[in-house]
Amino acid sequence: xxxxxxxxxxxxxxxxxxxxxxxxxxxxxxxxxxxxxxxxxxxxxxxxxxxxxxxxxxxxxxxxxxxxxxxxxxxxxxxxxxxxxxxxxxxxxxxxxxxxxxxxxxxxxxxxxxxxxxxxxxxxxxxxxxxxxxxxxxxxxxxxxxxxxxxxxxxxxxxxxxxxxxxxxxxxxxxxxxxxxxxxxxxxxxxxxxxxxxxxxxxxxxxxxxxxxxxxxxxxxxx
Amino acid sequence: xxxxxxxxxxxxxxxxxxxxxxxxxxxxxxxxxxxxxxxxxxxxxxxxxxxxxxxxxxxxxxxxxxxxxxxxxxxxxxxxxxxxxxxxxxxxxxxxxxxxxxxxxxxxxxxxxxxxxxxxxxxxxxxxxxxxxxxxxxxxxxxxxxxxxxxxxxxxxxxxxxxxxxxxxxxxxxxxxxxxxxxxxxxxxxxxxxxxxxxxxxxxxxxxxxxxxxxxxxxxxxx
Numbered sequence: 001x002x003x004x005x006x007x008x009x010x011x012x013x014x015x016x017x018x019x020x021x022x023x024x025x026x027x028x029x030x031x032x033x034x035x036x037x038x039x040x041x042x043x044x045x046x047x048x049x050x051x052x053x054x055x056x057x058x059x060x061x062x063x064x065x066x067x068x069x070x071x072x073x074x075x076x077x078x079x080x081x082x083x084x085x086x087x088x089x090x091x092x093x094x095x096x097x098x099x100x101x102x103x104x105x106x107x108x109x110x111x112x113x114x115x116x117x118x119x120x121x122x123x124x125x126x127x128x129x130x131x132x133x134x135x136x137x138x139x140x141x142x143x144x145x146x147x148x149x150x151x152x153x154x155x156x157x158x159x160x161x162x163x164x165x166x167x168x169x170x171x172x173x174x175x176x177x178x179x180x181x182x183x184x185x186x187x188x189x190x191x192x193x194x195x196x197x198x199x200x201x202x203x204x205x206x207x208x209x210x211x212x213x214x215x216x217x218x219x220x221x222x223x
Numbered sequence: 224x225x226x227x228x229x230x231x232x233x234x235x236x237x238x239x240x241x242x243x244x245x246x247x248x249x250x251x252x253x254x255x256x257x258x259x260x261x262x263x264x265x266x267x268x269x270x271x272x273x274x275x276x277x278x279x280x281x282x283x284x285x286x287x288x289x290x291x292x293x294x295x296x297x298x299x300x301x302x303x304x305x306x307x308x309x310x311x312x313x314x315x316x317x318x319x320x321x322x323x324x325x326x327x328x329x330x331x332x333x334x335x336x337x338x339x340x341x342x343x344x345x346x347x348x349x350x351x352x353x354x355x356x357x358x359x360x361x362x363x364x365x366x367x368x369x370x371x372x373x374x375x376x377x378x379x380x381x382x383x384x385x386x387x388x389x390x391x392x393x394x395x396x397x398x399x400x401x402x403x404x405x406x407x408x409x410x411x412x413x414x415x416x417x418x419x420x421x422x423x424x425x426x427x428x429x430x431x432x433x434x435x436x437x438x439x440x441x442x443x444x445x446x
Contacts, residue, residue, distance in 0.1 A: 137381050142420070156363045189372065
């Protein structure tokens with residue numbers, strides 16, 4: 001069994017939520033989203049090592065929340081950079097052993113144990129794993145003032161945890177020529193490796209819009 | 224004001240839902256999804272004329288549901304064909320006046336009045352309208368055994384009601400060279416017209432997977 005790390009990236013602001021509170025701190029049934037995310041990984045493996053990336057100016061607020069909620073998970077804290085690339089890199093720099101790293105959005109509290117297991121298994125076998133789901137909707141591609149239908153069977157919606165061998169993703173981040181990557185898989189891909197898609201779970205939404213908080217609540221607390 | 228028609232297409236089976244009941248008949252708080260969909264359009268315009276497309280072998284079941292739920296909306300009933308193309312065409316054939324037609328999935332009960340209004344306004348001004356939302360997720364394109372990241376800012380998830388001038392969409396259906404179109408906009412597009420994208424609403428999900436029923440319930444009945 002390889003050593004496992006969960007790198008929880010929580011750098012977001014509240015802009016799209018019409019909220020002054022950052023998305024990761026919004027509460028569902030009185031508890032911040034970010035705490036549910038920790039719990040999802042701890043359920044999968046109680047020995048997993050956490051690294052949390054937060055904007056430096058939110059660390060105090062988070063620590064006060066932890067005290068209020070008697071949140072006792074152990075984790076190392078890294079500060080966010082000026083973009084997601086730097087934030088992830090700051091987190092990776094706190095991991096100095098070999099192992100498997102799950103890089104996960106702090107605002108995805110609904111990742112299932114099966115999704116995490118799929119990512120782990122495929123990373124062990126093939127070197128990396130990216131959980132995806134097929135879209136329920138048709139997809140249009142827009143260019144200039146026009147747009148056209150595309151074959152949706154060829155497109156997948158990307159979730160996290162994006163999962164890697166720690167030494168490989170670290171090396172890919174160190175050799176990357178710029179910081180404008182959409183996600184971690186794209187960084188590794190740039191270094192020349194193929195990315196392996198695995199099945200995610202539909203509940204594993206990224207809390208981005210106000211509606212998403214209602215959805216997450218419904219999944220976390222089914223009526 | 225142009226005359227308005229709502230063509231509600233409800234041809235689906237229950238396959239993806241792990242259910243023997245077709246998706247459109249699944250109940251939320253004791254009422255079939257399809258009835259919420261009618262209500263969404265009736266709220267927008269109480270004078271709108273409905274045409275419902277159902278598989279012929281579900282008509283009796285639906286009528287029994289209507290009686291049970293005291294469902295009194297007036298509508299014309301068309302029977303589904305062997306594919307979506309034929310189903311829509313059967314519905315269009317029941318509309319013999321000029322006007323604007325909203326072609327809508329029966330399993331999208333959460334379309335907002337604003338989305339319908341956006342579709343109407345743009346159809347009046349520009350000839351057609353397709354409601355879309357930007358994806359929250361990164362998107363991957365798969366080809367053969369490989370896959371690659373694409374620029375998600377150029378991709379949109381397509382909702383309904385896809386909205387048209389009745390004579391134009393009828394003509395497009397009649398002149399279409401085959402029946403393998405993903406959606407109605409693609410049929411019109413094939414006839415040479417540009418498709419106009421308008422803003423949809425994120426709640427307007429297509430009930431496709433078991434999880435979607437939980438989401439729809441949460442949006443219809445916020446806690």
